[in-house]
Amino acid sequence: MEVTGNIRQLIERLKQGDSSALARSITLLEEGSLDLPSVDALLGASGSSVTIGVTGPPGAGKSSLIDWLIKHMRNAGEMVGVLATDPSSPFTGGAILGDRIRMQHHFLDDRVFIRSLGSRGAQGGISRITRDAAHLMRTAGYRYIILETVGVGQTELDIMNLADTVLVVLVPESGDVMQAMKAGLMEIADIFIVNKADREGAKQMVNALTFITETREPGRDEWEVPILLTNGLDGTGTMEVFQTIQQHSVFLGSHRQAALLLNKRRHGLKQLILEQVSVRIEDLLTNALADRYRAELSDPSVSLYSIFNRIMKDKDFTGRLSR
Ligand SMILES: Nc1nc2c(ncn2[C@@H]2O[C@H](COP(=O)(O)OP(=O)(O)O)[C@@H](O)[C@H]2O)c(=O)[nH]1
Ligand SMILES: [Mg+2]
Known part of the structure; x- marks a missing residue:
């Protein structure tokens, strides 16, 4: 997602503890127009x-x-x-x-x-x-x-x-x-x-x-x-x-609880990966991939498993997923 100048300014204000900037950012989250992985570097620690x-x-x-x-x-x-x-x-x-x-x-x-x-x-x-x-x-x-x-x-x-x-x-x-x-x-x-x-x-x-x-x-x-x-x-x-x-x-x-924290964060990371990957897959399926595999997708005699196997080996697909 593109990071505009407005968003940069908003995040600057947010980091100063400005509550109206916080309110505005949450509204953008709700509208789906603020993506935290894209602005992580701006947010900092x-x-x-x-x-x-x-x-x-x-x-x-x-x-x-x-x-x-x-x-x-x-x-x-x-x-x-x-x-x-x-x-x-x-x-x-x-x-x-x-x-x-x-x-x-x-x-x-x-x-x-x-x-x-x-x-x-x-x-x-x-x-x-x-x-x-x-x-x-x-x-x-x-x-x-x-x-x-x-x-x-x-x-x-x-x-x-x-x-x-x-x-x-x-x-x-x-x-x-x-x-x-x-x-x-x-x-x-x-x-x-x-x-x-x-x-x-x-x-x-x-x-x-x-x-x-x-x-x-x-x-x-x-x-x-x-x-x-x-x-x-x-x-x-x-x-x-x-x-x-x-x-x-x-x-x-206490350090005894480090494993608990690790587990929690691993779960959180999995959620994040699933969300982000699913957005990208949705995009690929409606655009690039749909074009490339249109013939197979339109032919019911080709099993979805065989298309799946080909896609998983498709370097272009796996490359786009991590981009
Ligand atoms: N009798 C009694 N009523 C309470 C107590 N705590 C909350 N209430 C009332 O219970 C109702 C529901 O409270 P609320 O905090 O909105 O519950 P929530 O839906 O769980 O957020 C309100 O009318 C409160 O005033 C309590 O300790 N005793
Ligand atoms: Mg309540």
């Missing part, structure tokens, strides 16, 4: 940051908890960015307005950046946008990057894969633990939050989760998943959540 995934069923209190976390992080003098994805509406909509209202305390704070993401026309969908937007925030100097999703499908699990620390927020309502198990949330949690401590059954839920996590028996060097009780209305327990996030960061930073 990003600062160190902690990415926190917050997932759980709608209404569990994720946005309320995030509101408190922002407060604690700001009190610690750190810049905070929040990216919220709303699968019910890729453009604007429902939950987002509510999220804004719940985080409105921070509207006038220019060291807090809150953004709802949609996937619009971009290749690779919402998890790609989230990954790239988080990278831009890192470049703009945000220390904490919080990703909020509703924990259901593969996309949401993909987004949680981008996080260093995953919080799973549940509430003491019937079936929540079972639902969470089914949705694969138990495996990805680094910290469990039982929110709505004021509701009946909150303590029992903590006990149920303790039972489940204890039967998993982590190894000596592994992280023991804490279960924290919070109240999103008055903030009780939320400072402890922030402290536990910091402890988890220290744990991840």
